[in-house]
Amino acid sequence: MVILSVTGRAPINIAVVKYWGKKDERLILPLNGSISGTLDLTHMCATTTVAISESFSEDQFWLNGLECSLSARFSIVLEAIKKRALENETIDREKLSWKIHICSKNNFPTAAGLASSAAGLACLVFCLARLYNIDGDVSGIARLGSGSACRSMYGGFVEWMVGECRDGRDSVAKQIIPANHWPNMAVLILVVNAGRKHTSSTSGMQTSVQTSRLLEHRAKLVVPDHIDLMRGALLQKDFQTFAQVTMKDSNSMHAVCMDTYPPIHYLTHVSHHIINLVHSINNYFRTCKVAYTFDAGPNACLYLLDDDLPTILSLIRYFYPKIQNVEEGGTDDDACRDGDVDEF
Numbered sequence: 001m002v003i004l005s006v007t008g009r010a011p012i013n014i015a016v017v018k019y020w021g022k023k024d025e026r027l028i029l030p031l032n033g034s035i036s037g038t039l040d041l042t043h044m045c046a047t048t049t050v051a052i053s054e055s056f057s058e059d060q061f062w063l064n065g066l067e068c069s070l071s072a073r074f075s076i077v078l079e080a081i082k083k084r085a086l087e088n089e090t091i092d093r094e095k096l097s098w099k100i101h102i103c104s105k106n107n108f109p110t111a112a113g114l115a116s117s118a119a120g121l122a123c124l125v126f127c128l129a130r131l132y133n134i135d136g137d138v139s140g141i142a143r144l145g146s147g148s149a150c151r152s153m154y155g156g157f158v159e160w161m162v163g164e165c166r167d168g169r170d171s172v173a174k175q176i177i178p179a180n181h182w183p184n185m186a187v188l189i190l191v192v193n194a195g196r197k198h199t200s201s202t203s204g205m206q207t208s209v210q211t212s213r214l215l216e217h218r219a220k221l222v223v224p225d226h227i228d229l230m231r232g233a234l235l236q237k238d239f240q241t242f243a244q245v246t247m248k249d250s251n252s253m254h255a256v257c258m259d260t261y262p263p264i265h266y267l268t269h270v271s272h273h274i275i276n277l278v279h280s281i282n283n284y285f286r287t288c289k290v291a292y293t294f295d296a297g298p299n300a301c302l303y304l305l306d307d308d309l310p311t312i313l314s315l316i317r318y319f320y321p322k323i324q325n326v327e328e329g330g331t332d333d334d335a336c337r338d339g340d341v342d343e344f
């Protein structure tokens with residue numbers, strides 16, 4: 001029995017200019033461009049093994065040890081990968097008809113607004129591309145699985161281009177800077193709640209597209225400005241602009257969520273406490289030391305520079321005494337110390 005397999009690992013990415021809203025649901029074409037930082041391969045990753053064999057009777061998928069059904073998006077990704085593989089004339093066509101087994105594991109909470117789908121889909125597409133000997137950029141195929149996944153195909157800071165073609169061929173990810181361009185950039189992830197989010201990004205952004213006028217304004221005017229400023233800040237390693245745009249863009253996305261009807265509340269009182277704490281720290285030092293950003297959940301991602309890690313960490317440990325490392329399960333909704341963060 002012949003089994004061909006590939007194992008890969010892909011990290012999550014944390015958007016600093018957010019994707020929120022599609023202009024094409026099937027092709028996953030975004031209303032606006034976005035930029036994120038891809039984490040390194042140590043902490044928050046998906047590890048996936050993809051295997052094909054003539055002896056497999058059906059496609060099967062296991063996530064974190066449990067068998068799950070394969071989604072419609074998986075079929076779209078697989079079809080796109082096979083189409084691309086056929087562009088290579090030397091491909092063994094018979095192998096393309098073999099059934100596939102996928103086994104994936106996240107070393108962090110799944111579907112808690114921590115970009116688990118981005119890491120998982122990026123990893124799946126990477127492994128499939130290796131399995132079928134596909135060269136070149138496959139971020140457009142990862143995009144078909146989950147929009148933000150296309151950005152996890154590259155390291156460093158990455159832009160997902162909004163694209164102009166109706167078929168989506170130019171809506172792909174491009175690296176702006178590699179990780180070693182700004183090596184002292186650090187990320188702290190504060191897991192406020194590791195449970196599944198109540199509204200998935202996919203359905204949340206659908207409702208926003210249907211009901212929020214603020215989203216039109218954000219996509220047309222706010223984000224293009226943020227993208228320009230962010231690109232410049234990254235190239236010049238300008239942390240002040242980077243931090244301000246990151247926080248403003250997160251606030252803008254969550255304002256759109258509030259403007260959605262019915263409104264979507266991803267942030268909890270702990271998230272708001274963290275926002276206030278960050279602004280108090282930055283005010284106290286009269287410079288931006290740290291920036292927060294929140295995806296479709298209450299968990300905070302903090303960007304900061306290595307030198308400031310000890311100070312910021314000690315303040316976080318003071319205000320959130322029950323905090324644990326992600327591997328130990330994170331913190332919870334009642335974890336913040338009562339009292340006014342302005343007073344620290």
Ligand code: DP6
Nearest residue numbers: 015018019146147148201202295296
């Ligand atoms: C808030 O990529 O998960 O994290 O394309 O429907 O799969 P789908 O959505 P997804 O949305 C991520 C939204 C976000 C912002 C971002 O990562 O840019």
